[in-house]
Amino acid sequence: MRLVASDLDGTIVGPDNRISDRTVRAFRNCVRAGIDVVFVTGRPPRWLGPLSDSLGHEGTVICSNGAITYDLGAGRVLKAHALSLPDLFAAAAIIRGLYPAVRFAAETVDGFHLGPGFLDPGVELPGAVVPAPLESSLTESDTVVKFLARVDGTSPDEFLRTVGPAVAHLVSATHSAPRVAMLEMSLHGLNKSVTLADYAASRDIDPADVVAFGDMPNDVQMLQWAGCGYAMASGHPAARAAADRVAPAFADDGVAQVLEDLLRRL
Template identity: 85%
Template sequence: MRLVASDLDGTIVGPDNRISDRTVRAFRNCVEAGIDVVFVTGRPPRWLSPLQEFFGHQGTVICSNGAITYDLGAERVLKAQAVSLPAILDAAGIIRELYPRARFAAETVDGFHLGPGFLEPGSAELPGAVTPAPLESTLTDADTVVKFLARVDGATPDEFLHRVRPAVAHLVSTTHSAPSAALLEMSMLGLDKSVTLSDYAASRDIDPADVVAFGDMPNDVQMLQWAGCGYAMASGHADALAAADKVAPAFADDGVARVLEALLRRA
């Protein structure tokens, strides 16, 4: 084991935005043992406070499902891989044909573009003073869109994904990570967590066989499959469990920490 790659939400970060002491200790022990640690998340860089607050992480974080490689210590974007504006607008049109009441948003390197109705007014998820407006009127070719988002009411997350993904597969890569909200996350075509993680590992001359990865949702599937040993959380989504080599104990049971402790004992 030369590299540990871990998802955040539902894997080591809870709904209260906290990381347990046991999990923090396990990752610190990995670092002290000379093992590279990289976090691979759907979150944008502005939502990485748990890593700083609980772990004091200063290294690389792969954000936005692989679209951003971020230096947390320097608070600097190292690389961004964008969805083109034509792909976004074409995908939005296709999704509207399937779900006429779909709402949209776009995450960029510099901020957030919010379509009408995407979030409730005053929502805690709303980043800063963002005024809702149709994306067609706010996005330009100059915007580096790292994640295009769509949500609907009246569908489950899996239903929404399974209907939309094949319809837009020629335009974007589509996944979801929200357990209960019908919210899709779309990235540049061909991009997912594993693509950027693979580049990160190669830059350190680390073979996939020497990588241990943890995740819990559909946006972790490719990463779990790519890693030499992929662990899905017992509390995770069925797709993650099907993709993984092994199952870690549930998030509530400090599953990642338990696995890392065992692996370090064997090292």
């Protein structure tokens, strides 16, 4: 084990946006043992508070499902994989044809663009964001790293099953919300495993020496790529099917349990 790669939400971060003390100790012990640690999340860089506040992590974080490589200590983007606006708008048209009531949003390196109705009523708008159709708010100067689609009246899995194949020639689609039908779309061919593989290669680390943890469909490729992929027992069936092994549930500090065991074997 030379590299530990872990998802955040549902894997080590709970609904309260906290990381347990036991999990913090496990990751710090990995670092003390000379093991590289990288976090691989669907979150954008501006939502990495738990890593800096709880863990004191200052290393690399792979954000936005692989679209951004971020240096948390320096607070800067190292690399970004942008969606082209023509592909984004073409995908939007296809999705709207399938689900006329769909709402859209876009995440950029610098912020967030919200289409009308994307957020639930009463939810506070992030920063100074003013909802507007993406066709009018996005420009070629925006580095779009994630395109979001949300709809009511269906499940996240059904939404992905319907939309994913229809837009597969334009974008890579996945989801990470257990109950909200919201799709996360990135540059065609991009996912967490692609950027993690680049990160590992830059450190001359073979996939066989990587242990990865995840819990949702956006973790599937990463769990398959790693030499040993652990899905959370509390995670999505697709993640469990893709993984080599199942870690105890999030509520039981599953990642910490596995890391403690692996460290004992070193």
